Amino acid sequence: MPDQPTDRLPPLPSDPPAAPSPGATGNDIPAARDAAMLALITDELGRIAADKGVVLPALTPGTVFLGDQLPIDSLDLATLLVVLERRTGRDPFREGFRSFTTVGELVALYRTP
């Protein structure tokens, strides 16, 4: 389904969309999950940016959220965290704020079940 509205998408399955082949090593599963999370962050932050009429450059694990690399502010980042909670059904911040600076560090926060 192309371009479904952000707020009505079902939660992301806890497994990556492309299930690893039976012969894959155990390390591939977390790597694939990280890749899926990076794709989700790219997609959702892109929508948030589009809503305010700006276009994001490609995100990498090293991209800094609040610096001079992205045209977003702390309220946009706050919005991303709400959307990610809806999409993944997980909230790494349930016990309170945890700091992160880069896209990769945020991906890592969603790694633990």
Added chain:
Amino acid sequence: MPLPTPHWVNPGFRLIECDRELGWAEIAGLAADLVPKLPAHGRVAIDGRSVAMVLAALTAAERAGIELVLLREGFHRASGASERIGADGRLTRVSPAVDTVNAFAVLMPTSGTLGNPKLVRHDFIRLIGRIRGDAGGDIRWLLTYEPTGFGGLQVVLSAVAAGATLIVDPRAGIPALADAAVAHGASHVSATPSFWRAFLIALGQRMPPVRMITLGGEVADQALLDQLNQRFPEARIGHLYATTEAGALFLVRDGASGFPASWLTDGVEGVRLRIGRDGRFEVKSPRAMIDYATGEAVPLTDDGWLVTGDLVERDGDRVRFVGRSDGVINVGGVKVAPERVEQVLLAVPGVADARVSAAANPITGQLLTAAVVAAPGVDPEGLRASLHHHAQTLLAPAERPRLFDFVPQIPIASTGKKRRAPAGAAGPGV
């Protein structure tokens, strides 16, 4: 003819504004240029684009014995000022003078931009009543608030009184302020919990030499206090309770949320505190405002206590902030009335009904979301784009609902009011 140094100024004060450094002599020079241009009575206004000019205007207005309105971004109500001082020190005539008391006073809008923010009139001596002029030549304050808001002015005047260095960049975002804190070695930082969270994100591994941390404007959660403690182990951490109306009331220094219940009987820093009807937090403050210059009634109880609008609960030997009596939602320290945002959404073509609620947020404490009923035959996706566009055009960043959910109808509570998600702890406001 140079002006005498005001009593609230330690002449050792230095200002680093957008990487330009000034001493008090230069600010006094700006003030001396302003004095002959000011009207003999009445009211002049200034915005916060230049902290040097705000300080010059305070000095000149005190000298001239007139009222000074400190304007904030998004305040569009007529302030009653006859002239506006530009960041370059030029005066522009804005409206005929109003009748005012001929005395120096500082007028500042309450936070938020929707629904006519009120203009709060403060006596300057009471406004600086919590500020100690201890020598602080090695202190380097970072300004994180708008300089013309209540919290920002407290920081500016604290630095001025201590002869400290003040690092400011009034239009900079959080990343640029993080860069400035590192480049200029900020030692004292006062900010909302939301600012602190975003500041930690922006700092990354960089480590400015912060040794005094003040939080205000929102409830600080224990996880943030712990993070700050871990990140800046040498720093003293306190949270300040202040409102534009009640003034700067007290600083809680013990690292726990809320404040000691013993203060309800003993008072603190010259302020008396009590829990009124339905958990309303009421105070008697020697630092409270004089009145609203815009004419609204001061929110006083029959026996003369000031109603803060915050709700508190006693929990053993602690009193904690649990929300607002007026349903206001605190987004990163900005107080937003959800009904006002709903009125803006309802005016968007294609919207049949709308309800604004608070969603808990790890960075900004709370964030606005909206449930929207689309009019029959209206495409929700087109309407979503239109709602985002209207929000961006008509509302300040903290006032914009960030997510729009389309629903068939808005639930109505038994009271006949729209049912809102619980707003959680809205927290004390600056």
